[in-house]
Amino acid sequence: MRRLEIVYFICLLFCFKSISLLGQNIIPHPNKLINKGGFLDLGKKVNIVQREASEEASLLKGYLLEDFNIVSQEKKKGQFKSITLKVEKNKENELGEEGYLLDVNDNGIVISAAARAGVFYGVQTLRQLIKRNDNSLTISIPRVYVEDRPRFKWRAFMLDEGRYFKGGKVVKKMLDEMALLKMNTFHWHLTEDQGWRIEIKKYPKLTEIGSKRDSTQIGSWPTGWKSNEFDGKPHSGYYTQEEIKDIIKYASARHITIIPEIEMPGHSTAAIAAYPWLGTDRTPQNVPVAFGGPMAVQKVLNVTDPKVRSFLHDVLDEVMALFPSKIIHIGGDEVKYDVWRNSSKVMSYMEEQGFPSPAALQVWFTNSISNYLASKGRRMMGWNEIMGKKLDAGADEKDHLVEDNLAPNTVVHVWKGDLNLAVQAAENGYDIVNSYYAHTYFDYDYKTIPLKKVYDFNPVPKGLDSKYHNKILGMGCQMWSEWVPDEEILGRQVFPRIAAAAEVGWTDSSSKNYEVFTKGLPYFFQRWDRLGITYYNPKKMTSNAN
Incomplete structure (x- = not known):
């Protein structure tokens, strides 16, 4: 009888836990x-x-x-x-x-x-x-x-507006959905090869020229980069500083910090189109209309020129005056080293300074920006290429000979490469935000990154000793916008995957349950229907909108 009572009590506890x-x-x-x-x-x-x-x-x-x-x-x-x-x-x-x-x-x-x-x-x-x-x-x-209470203190959604400008109404709608999902960081990708979206008063041509392009390559993920089709329609748009202040205020009321991203030294063709002296060859350049293929143009800033570095300091000064965030994102990804190798001035500078590779030049430049931001009471953040490591199997080893270490107060934003590099970075004292592309890139289709794959993401990389877990600040999900020209496509790609990402960032692994998560989605489907937000319904395998 006593044994039956114990079994009954254990069953009650199990049932109570299940109910809770x-x-x-x-x-x-x-x-x-x-x-x-x-x-x-x-x-x-x-x-x-x-x-x-x-x-x-x-x-x-x-x-x-x-x-x-x-x-x-x-x-x-x-x-x-x-x-x-x-x-x-x-x-x-x-x-x-x-x-x-x-x-x-x-x-x-x-x-x-x-x-x-x-x-x-x-x-x-x-x-x-x-x-x-x-x-x-x-x-x-x-x-x-x-x-x-949340598992991680960094729970981010990134919107790329460099490729396609969306506008304040769309951004505020995204902030509302982030707030409901307890996401606290809006990573705002404001500059790209194909568009500059933030007013800089000292350099008005950045928006007068850099925010406009004559046409846009048409395609879809993953084949769009090979497309030869263009829409033939001008695309433009940027945020005035007053508009940015309004959006920051709106986000702050919802306890969301906005992290601006100003790309450097790569992904800077729009800036170079506005001010050709920023580039290595100083030749006039239109804002690119293509994202990939033979018509794609990816210029790189000439960081060996003190005038270029002063320009970046001026831009960052205006950015810091607008954004109260302690962290400023400087991109740093996918720098086309061939552009530097083809510049006699850049190569001469590298030889004079003893830089063994383009990656070494980038680390030196990145550290100089980090030091400048630190002098203003801010921290630098960048994609994990800024460490100078070889991330792609096909990359030339000679391009990644680096002797200097990345500035110690840098936040490393991991998106690709061997995750053991993230482990090493954390062990070396760097704060990490893990946005590994295979789980967090919402420009990918649902077949490649289905809802459950987002949900199953663990921002703490395997093999990281528990004593370094506090170096993982959290995670971010990214909406790159090469193939997202309008709000309807944006909604379908983001919703409901952003909900899965939100639970990754907030809920302890031991409390997560995918079946329970999916039972919470109808609340959001009804909400998004009411608000006219397009979304992807995994069960119906279709998109839905009012």
Whole structure:
């Protein structure tokens, strides 16, 4: 009899754990969720009580009205159910800056956190918990207790607007979806070979010339780079500094930091088209219309010229004046070393300075930019080519002879190559953001990177000793836009894969469950239908939009 009681007790524990994990389908899934049973009827009106969370209370009022037609008022006491938002700084050791507690009981809802960001993320969980009953006359929320905090502090989505300008309305829509998914970093790729998208007042031609091209190569992934078709339509667009300030303010209210990316020394043809003296041959150049094939043009900055380096300092000064982020991304990927090798001035400089390879020149240049940013209180970030390592099997070893080390305060953004290089970088003290392309590149089709492959990504590379795990800041997912000319295609490529990426960044591996994750998607499908956002439905194998 005693043995039966023990077995029964173990079964109860297993069932309780299953209920606590599977009872509510929230994305990203909370790391601790207890379903207490029953529901709280919210009614059509609620009181909002806040302590040091006035901005979050204001956003909550908007969410309740827009999503559920619930009218709310800020009152400490009232005849309606209350939602209490409060910052309790003494909970920082327990919850960190982004964790939160959420308790739904018979008296109302309480969200508490050590900082405003945690309160905000508790509100995002609340939005997914609220249910409209079948008759649509009453609105209820399950009685649950949630204790939650993120696995990683860097949870990013990158939008490439260098290839195709999308505009502030689209960016704000993306920021809204990121916020609901508890993503906290918007990586904004603003300059490319095919377009310069940020106003720099000291160099107006960057946008007068660099933001425009006469036509655009047409194609789709993965064959588009070989396409000989062009649309024949001019494409242009850029953000004024005032528009950028507005978007930064919008993101900040949603606890999203914007990391600007200004590409250097490669992917800089649009800048060189505006100011030909930036390039190695100083010859006039149109903004490229092709992304690949024989018509593709990829110029490289002449970093041996002090005037070019002064130009970059000037650009970065204006970028830093706009963006409060502590980190500035400088790209650094896919530099065409042949351009430097074909320049007698660059080769002479390399010989004078004793640089054994183009990669050594790039590391020297990158460190100079890192030092400049550090002098302004910022940190440099770049794709992992900035380390000077050979990432492609077919690359020439001679191009990657490097004696100097990358500046120690650099954030290395891993996207390709042997992941053992990422392990070595972490062991050598570098902070890492892991965006390994095979799991995080949303320009790839769903056959190549299906939803589950995104979900299964682990940003901590295999073989990394646990004592270095804190060097992995987190992960990012990327929307490269060569073949994404409009918002409809953008939506289909991003949604719902961004939801899987969000759970990778937030939820502990032990709390992840792909089947549970997919059960949370209908909430988002209904939301995206209502908002007219195109998305890809893995079950229907089709795209959907209003």
